[in-house]
Amino acid sequence: xxxxxxxxxxERGLLEIRGLVxxxxxxxxxxxxxxxxxxxxVHALIGPNGSGKTTTxxxxxxxxxxxxxxxxxxxxxxxxxxxxxxxxxxIGRTFQNIRLFGELSVLENVMIGRHVxxxxxxxxxxxxxxxxxxxxxxxxxxxxxxxxxxxxxxARSQTARSLPYGDQRRVEIxxxxxxxxxxxxxxxxxxxxxxxxxxxxxVLLRRIRELGTTLLLIEHDMNLVxxxxxxxxxxxxxxxxxxxxxxxxxxxxxxxTAYLGGTLDAA
Amino acid sequence: MNRRVLALIVLIVAVALIPAVVHSDYILTLCxxxxxxxxxxxxxxxxxxxxxxxxxxxxxxxxxxAYTSGWLTTHLGWPVWPAMACAMAMSALVALAVGYxxxxxxxxxxxxxxxxxxxxxxxxxxxxxxxxxxxxxMTGIPAPVIGPWTFEHYNSYFYIVLVAxxxxxxxxxxxxxxxxxxxxxxxxENEIAxxxxxxxxxxxxxxxxxxxxxxxxxxxxxxxxTTKFLSPDSYSFDQSVVFLVMLxxxxxxxxxxxxxxxxxxxxxxxxxxxxxxxxxxVYGAAVVVMIIFMPRGLVGLFExxxxxxxxxxxxxxxxxxxxEAEAA
Amino acid sequence: xxxxxxxxxxxxxxxxxxxxxYALVALGFVLIxxxxxxxxxxxxxxxxxxxxxxxxxxxxxxxxFGGVVHWQLPLIAVYLLVIVLMVGFGLLFNRIAYYPLRxxxxxxxxxxxxxxxxxxxxxxxxxxxxxxxxxPPLFPVDTIAVGALHIRPQDLAIIGVTALLIAFQYVLFExxxxxxxxxxxxxxxxxxxxxxIRVGRIVAITFVYSALLGTVxxxxxxxxFTVTKEMGALIALKAFAASIVGGFGSxxxxxxxxxxxxxxxxxxxxxxxxxxxxxIAFVILIGVLLVRPSGxxxxxxxxxx
Numbered sequence: 001x002x003x004x005x006x007x008x009x010x011e012r013g014l015l016e017i018r019g020l021v022x023x024x025x026x027x028x029x030x031x032x033x034x035x036x037x038x039x040x041x042v043h044a045l046i047g048p049n050g051s052g053k054t055t056t057x058x059x060x061x062x063x064x065x066x067x068x069x070x071x072x073x074x075x076x077x078x079x080x081x082x083x084x085x086x087x088x089x090x091i092g093r094t095f096q097n098i099r100l101f102g103e104l105s106v107l108e109n110v111m112i113g114r115h116v117x118x119x120x121x122x123x124x125x126x127x128x129x130x131x132x133x134x135x136x137x138x139x140x141x142x143x144x145x146x147x148x149x150x151x152x153x154x155a156r157s158q159t160a161r162s163l164p165y166g167d168q169r170r171v172e173i174x175x176x177x178x179x180x181x182x183x184x185x186x187x188x189x190x191x192x193x194x195x196x197x198x199x200x201x202x203v204l205l206r207r208i209r210e211l212g213t214t215l216l217l218i219e220h221d222m223n224l225v226x227x228x229x230x231x232x233x234x235x236x237x238x239x240x241x242x243x244x245x246x247x248x249x250x251x252x253x254x255x256x257t258a259y260l261g262g263t264l265d266a267a
Numbered sequence: 268m269n270r271r272v273l274a275l276i277v278l279i280v281a282v283a284l285i286p287a288v289v290h291s292d293y294i295l296t297l298c299x300x301x302x303x304x305x306x307x308x309x310x311x312x313x314x315x316x317x318x319x320x321x322x323x324x325x326x327x328x329x330x331x332x333a334y335t336s337g338w339l340t341t342h343l344g345w346p347v348w349p350a351m352a353c354a355m356a357m358s359a360l361v362a363l364a365v366g367y368x369x370x371x372x373x374x375x376x377x378x379x380x381x382x383x384x385x386x387x388x389x390x391x392x393x394x395x396x397x398x399x400x401x402x403x404x405m406t407g408i409p410a411p412v413i414g415p416w417t418f419e420h421y422n423s424y425f426y427i428v429l430v431a432x433x434x435x436x437x438x439x440x441x442x443x444x445x446x447x448x449x450x451x452x453x454x455x456e457n458e459i460a461x462x463x464x465x466x467x468x469x470x471x472x473x474x475x476x477x478x479x480x481x482x483x484x485x486x487x488x489x490x491x492x493t494t495k496f497l498s499p500d501s502y503s504f505d506q507s508v509v510f511l512v513m514l515x516x517x518x519x520x521x522x523x524x525x526x527x528x529x530x531x532x533x534x535x536x537x538x539x540x541x542x543x544x545x546x547x548x549v550y551g552a553a554v555v556v557m558i559i560f561m562p563r564g565l566v567g568l569f570e571x572x573x574x575x576x577x578x579x580x581x582x583x584x585x586x587x588x589x590x591e592a593e594a595a
Numbered sequence: 596x597x598x599x600x601x602x603x604x605x606x607x608x609x610x611x612x613x614x615x616x617y618a619l620v621a622l623g624f625v626l627i628x629x630x631x632x633x634x635x636x637x638x639x640x641x642x643x644x645x646x647x648x649x650x651x652x653x654x655x656x657x658x659x660f661g662g663v664v665h666w667q668l669p670l671i672a673v674y675l676l677v678i679v680l681m682v683g684f685g686l687l688f689n690r691i692a693y694y695p696l697r698x699x700x701x702x703x704x705x706x707x708x709x710x711x712x713x714x715x716x717x718x719x720x721x722x723x724x725x726x727x728x729x730x731p732p733l734f735p736v737d738t739i740a741v742g743a744l745h746i747r748p749q750d751l752a753i754i755g756v757t758a759l760l761i762a763f764q765y766v767l768f769e770x771x772x773x774x775x776x777x778x779x780x781x782x783x784x785x786x787x788x789x790x791x792i793r794v795g796r797i798v799a800i801t802f803v804y805s806a807l808l809g810t811v812x813x814x815x816x817x818x819x820f821t822v823t824k825e826m827g828a829l830i831a832l833k834a835f836a837a838s839i840v841g842g843f844g845s846x847x848x849x850x851x852x853x854x855x856x857x858x859x860x861x862x863x864x865x866x867x868x869x870x871x872x873x874x875i876a877f878v879i880l881i882g883v884l885l886v887r888p889s890g891x892x893x894x895x896x897x898x899x900x
Binding site for chain 2: 628633634691692695696699702703705706710711713714715717720721828829832836839843871873874876877880881888
Binding site for chain 1: 450452459461467474
């Protein structure tokens with residue numbers, strides 16, 4: 001970007017999606033989507049089932065390849081980059097159907113999250129002591145801190161699989177935070193949680209935001225969305241139908257139609 | 268932790284005393300072969316146990332190592348040690364060439380491609396007579412020499428194998444307990460999550476495959492310089508299966524399990540002698556039974572028995588939400 | 596080399612025949628893969644085992660467990676008997692090798708099918724010994740002359756039966772409720788369960804059907820080759836290669852891939868090298884994996900995120 005206008009640069013989003021298209025066979029899951037996520041925001045992506053939300057997240061994180069359009073993160077074009085490279089750029093994520101390293105301990109899960117921030121390779125592994133040992137200790141300490149941050153330090157030596165559902169979601173968040181992402185993608189973080197767990201999640205999301213991490217979240221729980229979001233983008237049939245603050249979106253007639261009137265009343 | 272180190276040292280010393288106590292050549296041969304197989308199986312453990320990728324080509328890499336070492340020493344007159352290093356490098360290189368196209372794809376493809384590769388490799392060993400001497404086999408392979416000592420007999424070769432096993436186990440243990448090993452295990456547990464966490468899964472899988480190849484190559488060379496005779500039937504698909512069974516029985520993600528499985532199954536045919544060559548049938552049944560009832564192998568069984576002995580109270584479940592509410 | 600159109604046509608016919616066998620076994624792979632997401636490494640034993648059973652009932656004298664049996668039943672009776680036994684075999688296989696592991700991911704199932712495969716191959720050796728058996732030919736003559744061509748009637752039978760089976764499968768999948776349930780299960784098991792399909796039963800039926808495809812290939816191919824414990828393994832490997840060349844998971848891909856590999860292999864064995872004939876399929880496979888990993892008919896190979 002060579003724009004001399006500093007104000008315009010500040011306006012530029014951390015994540016800029018332009019004309020994104022993703023097709024599966026004959027079905028267009030995401031159709032010419034435009035969307036901007038501003039740095040520091042909690043940005044919610046909502047819409048009815050099958051509206052292309054998870055597909056959008058999968059394209060951003062590099063698990064799917066877009067069929068058209070561009071996704072830029074902090075000025076870097078993401079198209080064509082593999083998922084691991086996108087993670088290294090500073091985009092972390094969680095999954096709708098939890099994807100933990102089930103047989104490994106909770107602590108190991110979070111330590112693996114440090115992968116992009118650490119260096120030890122095959123050769124380094126062979127020589128104990130020195131840099132390898134220091135890095136190993138630092139990784140463990142940082143992982144413990146993050147587990148304390150999500151209130152799960154007591155469970156660190158259990159296998160991830162053995163935790164209750166709500167706690168597994170928190171381990172996923174800690175694992176993603178371990179990479180120190182600037183943008184964290186959360187795919188239905190409250191799915192399957194009981195009301196107490198959801199309330200705790202709201203608190204956790206606010207604390208993550210205070211760390212300076214930008215959040216892009218997909219969520220069906222409208223109460224949660226309306227409570228935590230700074231901005232909301234509404235998708236329907238893979239297209240952007242509304243965007244704005246929570247109150248503004250809740251009043252938008254297109255949105256109300258898309259949700260058949262009912263769901264948003266909860267807000 | 269210190270008690271475990273002590274136990275390990277005692278175990279190694281005890282094993283090192285075997286040639287002093289056991290005078291049966293036959294038993295010593297079995298020990299040496301078991302050690303050599305343990306190296307192959309540990310390599311497979313890095314690939315299958317740590318990384319969750321299936322290979323049925325371990326016998327082929329084993330054969331490549333054996334024949335490379337045999338050819339370099341008999342045809343070119345190389346000393347044994349550089350030939351051994353070359354054998355290891357050759358198997359690793361071939362593994363890289365095979366792994367590169369196949370590991371970009373998901374697991375089944377690798378399993379199949381490795382079977383196919385194993386068949387091709389064995390056909391080459393049989394038909395490339397200029398180098399391998401075909402089905403007649405390669406003879407006259409020399410024993411290793413250090414200074415005045417020639418490691419001709421099993422009771423001295425035992426120590427070469429022991430050192431190699433320990434070195435390989437050490438490398439595997441270092442890999443397992445550091446960043447690289449965690450990345451491999453992440454790929455095994457959930458490849459998509461691993462990639463989204465920043466792990467270059469393809470690269471790590473290829474490296475794990477190369478390690479498996481290098482281990483098998485080293486073991487093949489060790490075999491060549493002790494049996495001094497090579498024939499293509501020792502590197503068949505069935506042999507790859509035997510390596511797989513050794514790993515599954517011992518415990519696939521455990522280094523001790525790999526060694527235990529190799530030793531156990533090398534001595535087991537003695538027990539199953541009445542079944543003659545059909546003892547492999549028992550292996551087949553054992554694999555199915557183990558994978559259904561004891562997926563973590565014998566080592567996993569020991570571990571869970573021990574955990575049952577000294578189980579402390581686990582932390583209360585679902586505590587995080589409560590802690591969060593309290594803090595807020 | 597002098598180009599001989601007659602010899603080439605003869606090669607083409609035998610290539611298509613062996614290719615048909617690969618296609619049938621490849622179909623077995625693909626159906627099981629689509630139903631349960633796992634490659635069955637014992638598919639070759641689905642070919643070899645029925646050939647042994649058939650030989651036992653059909654031959655004048657067969658050594659079994661050291662004794663000798665003299666059943667020599669008529670071929671039709673033998674075929675029916677083998678088919679009935681193999682239905683039971685398919686059910687048993689599903690119950691032992693797949694069902695207990697159905698929730699544990701693909702790797703344990705693959706390992707257990709490998710275990711079953713080793714078990715069966717050596718069980719066969721223990722039961723029938725290591726002497727190969729030879730099934731009597733279906734036809735009284737070895738070759739028939741069509742103009743200048745000399746064609747093996749067994750080859751024509753293989754091609755014909757394969758074509759019939761493929762047509763049968765098409766009707767089964769497109770026209771019957773059972774076939775539609777099988778397709779729905781293959782596409783999405785969770786949804787299939789939600790709309791009331793008894794997925795466990797469909798999976799069992801898929802294993803049985805796949806075992807029968809193997810049985811037919813085994814019975815067809817046995818008169819051409821000898822019956823040995825290894826006969827199925829190599830056929831299955833090449834069939835698997837064929838299904839990848841065609842595009843894994845694709846039914847037309849399995850058929851075209853099988854025929855392609857059969858034909859190339861037959862020509863390659865004749866013109867290039869007979870010592871390496873068994874390597875040809877894998878060279879094609881590795882080439883395809885390098886150039887077009889999705890195969891001829893496949894979607895891009897990627898796991899669902």
